[in-house]
Amino acid sequence: MLTGFSQSFVSKQADAKFPALIVSPIHFCIHxxxxxxxxxxxxxxxxxEIVKNLREMAMxxxxxxxxxxxxxxxxxxxxxxxxxxxxxxxxxxxxKDALKKIPGIGDGIAFHIESLxxxxxxAEHERLKKKIPVNISELSAIEGxxxxxxxxFYQKLKIxxxxxxxxxxxxxxxxxxxxxxxxxxxKILKGIEFLKKSGGRRILGHIFPEIKNIEKMIRSFPxxxxxxxxxxxxxRKETIGDxxxxxxxxxxxxxxxxxxxxxxxxxxxxxxxxKTMVKLKNGLDADLRVVPAGSYGAALNYFTGSKDHNIxxxxxxxxxxxxxxxxxxWKGKKQIAGKSEEELYKKLGLLYIEPELRENTGxxxxxxxxxxxxxxxxxxxxxxxxxxTDWTDGEDSIEVMTEAAEKTGLEYIAITxxxxxxxxxxxxxxxxxxxxxxxxxxxxxxxxxxxxxxxVLKGAEVNIMKDGSLDIDDKTLTKLDVVGAxxxxxxxxxxxxxxxxxxxxxxxxxxxxxxxxxARVIDKRGPIELDIDEIIKxxxxxxxxxxxxxxxxxxxxxxxxxKKCVLAGVKMSIDSDAHSKAHYKxxxxxxxxxxxGWAEKKNIINAWPVDKMLKMLK
Numbered sequence: 001m002l003t004g005f006s007q008s009f010v011s012k013q014a015d016a017k018f019p020a021l022i023v024s025p026i027h028f029c030i031h032x033x034x035x036x037x038x039x040x041x042x043x044x045x046x047x048x049e050i051v052k053n054l055r056e057m058a059m060x061x062x063x064x065x066x067x068x069x070x071x072x073x074x075x076x077x078x079x080x081x082x083x084x085x086x087x088x089x090x091x092x093x094x095x096k097d098a099l100k101k102i103p104g105i106g107d108g109i110a111f112h113i114e115s116l117x118x119x120x121x122x123a124e125h126e127r128l129k130k131k132i133p134v135n136i137s138e139l140s141a142i143e144g145x146x147x148x149x150x151x152x153f154y155q156k157l158k159i160x161x162x163x164x165x166x167x168x169x170x171x172x173x174x175x176x177x178x179x180x181x182x183x184x185x186x187k188i189l190k191g192i193e194f195l196k197k198s199g200g201r202r203i204l205g206h207i208f209p210e211i212k213n214i215e216k217m218i219r220s221f222p223x224x225x226x227x228x229x230x231x232x233x234x235x236r237k238e239t240i241g242d243x244x245x246x247x248x249x250x251x252x253x254x255x256x257x258x259x260x261x262x263x264x265x266x267x268x269x270x271x272x273x274x275k276t277m278v279k280l281k282n283g284l285d286a287d288l289r290v291v292p293a294g295s296y297g298a299a300l301n302y303f304t305g306s307k308d309h310n311i312x313x314x315x316x317x318x319x320x321x322x323x324x325x326x327x328x329x330w331k332g333k334k335q336i337a338g339k340s341e342e343e344l345y346k347k348l349g350l351l352y353i354e355p356e357l358r359e360n361t362g363x364x365x366x367x368x369x370x371x372x373x374x375x376x377x378x379x380x381x382x383x384x385x386x387x388x389t390d391w392t393d394g395e396d397s398i399e400v401m402t403e404a405a406e407k408t409g410l411e412y413i414a415i416t417x418x419x420x421x422x423x424x425x426x427x428x429x430x431x432x433x434x435x436x437x438x439x440x441x442x443x444x445x446x447x448x449x450x451x452x453x454x455x456v457l458k459g460a461e462v463n464i465m466k467d468g469s470l471d472i473d474d475k476t477l478t479k480l481d482v483v484g485a486x487x488x489x490x491x492x493x494x495x496x497x498x499x500x501x502x503x504x505x506x507x508x509x510x511x512x513x514x515x516x517x518x519a520r521v522i523d524k525r526g527p528i529e530l531d532i533d534e535i536i537k538x539x540x541x542x543x544x545x546x547x548x549x550x551x552x553x554x555x556x557x558x559x560x561x562x563k564k565c566v567l568a569g570v571k572m573s574i575d576s577d578a579h580s581k582a583h584y585k586x587x588x589x590x591x592x593x594x595x596x597g598w599a600e601k602k603n604i605i606n607a608w609p610v611d612k613m614l615k616m617l618k
Contacts, residue, residue: 082582205552236592298338386575404581468504550590562597
């Protein structure tokens with residue numbers, strides 16, 4: 001949002017027909033110009049940019065071998081990322097003290113954020129970057145490449161970015177480093193190749209808060225009657241390649257002047273009366289189109305897509321002797337629909353189709369025959385069945401995760417910390433699980449004493465071993481309320497081997513849910529090879545639930561598999577895979593994934609009350 005000073009300034013400039021926020025300093029006295037320049041600096045630093053800096057600090061401290069600080073900065077990054085308010089707005093209201101009210105942000109980190117907002121940098125970050133001048137964010141995006149490895153690459157081979165790393169690996173230089181070898185070198189090259197395939201697309205769940213903030217700012221323009229983000233963002237795709245904004249205004253030129261002055265914009269490709277194309281500081285391209293109210297529905301439908309869905313609609317219009325485009329639905333020269341999407345679909349003889357379904361996968365036929373699914377709503381979840389805590393690799397305690405879930409509006413959660421085979425997480429063995437069960441009993445007893453109905457379920461995320469066996473004995477698993485199993489290793493087995501492996505786990509009478517079935521990590525690791533049809537058939541036979549992991553990097557299972565489950569009658573859960581209380585917000589993207597897969601409330605077990613949900617588990 002604009003500060004009071006900036007709003008006043010922009011309003012005056014708009015009246016004088018100057019582009020908003022773009023003006024020569026000669027129009028002001030030196031004092032005013034300095035004040036405005038400083039104000040503009042911290043308005044330009046978004047939460048995403050602050051998170052990037054904090055995460056870099058965590059990695060730089062880890063490279064230096066500093067204890068405790070890496071975790072502190074990572075936790076602060078998580079909290080900023082989860083914040084519903086931009087740090088610049090928070091700081092504007094209450095200064096550094098307001099920043100310190102955010103959990104995990106003490107005086108030191110608050111001081112650094114303040115410096116980022118005012119200057120775009122802070123001294124400690126600059127000092128460490130001079131010691132290791134590498135593109136940390138770029139290199140750490142490769143699976144398996146962490147801070148210490150990045151430091152080794154720089155010190156031994158002067159590698160600063162992915163291009164340098166790829167050249168070194170292709171030249172066989174990585175394998176010659178101590179503790180590396182040909183296999184490590186091959187994995188790095190494979191990781192780089194996989195990253196390249198993403199084509200510059202960004203994971204929606206991570207960039208979404210920034211997109212919504214830009215949408216909010218466009219809506220705040222006094223000349224804008226209505227504004228919305230369209231495109232693949234509105235369809236809630238897993239990843240996006242660009243962003244489309246749409247607005248209604250009778251003064252489009254003034255809207256464009258304000259838009260190009262937003263602090264998120266790095267470069268303006270073109271600026272017209274009704275369309276402007278820019279590059280944002282986050283690297284994505286964004287378009288803003290301004291349309292009259294009478295064409296809003298047609299334009300929203302057109303720019304939401306998908307392309308295949310739109311082609312099908314245009315064909316439908318043509319068969320009726322009409323023409324459909326972004327300006328409306330036309331019968332000759334007369335516009336017969338287009339003010340709203342609902343009006344458009346109705347005129348074409350269709351029921352309204354939700355944006356998440358618009359992929360030309362049968363939704364138009366279902367709309368025509370009135371057999372569209374009644375999609376699960378964004379407020380339908382009652383529980384979360386995959387939650388990690390500080391008993392293993394989570395950031396927060398069971399108590400903190402429970403309180404946060406209750407505030408989110410949930411009625412129950414399952415604590416599903418990792419088990420012993422995943423040693424890097426401090427995974428639980430049988431004895432540790434029993435201790436955790438006792439701790440959960442105490443928490444539930446305290447809730448009952450306070451007259452609260454919230455319930456914490458005992459669970460675990462058990463490892464599926466290479467042969468399909470589990471790393472926790474059945475005697476202990478029987479005592480848990482919910483047991484999830486997941487693949488965390490041996491990702492390169494053949495399709496037949498992986499399928500048999502997962503099926504063996506599903507056939508265990510104690511395994512209720514298979515977590516993140518395909519084990520993919522978007523932009524880092526591809527899915528394991530599985531016979532999905534055989535897996536779904538086995539899930540039906542064994543009454544095993546398949547999870548929709550809502551964590552944006554996973555979004556696993558994908559929409560086409562969800563639809564297969566819906567058709568087969570296989571139940572699913574939507575879980576956050578939370579490793580911090582800040583991660584419950586990701587449930588929204590799991591619901592979006594379910595909606596794209598045509599899932600209804602009846603298909604999702606944790607959209608049910610806890611007792612009903614527990615009764616259907618094995």
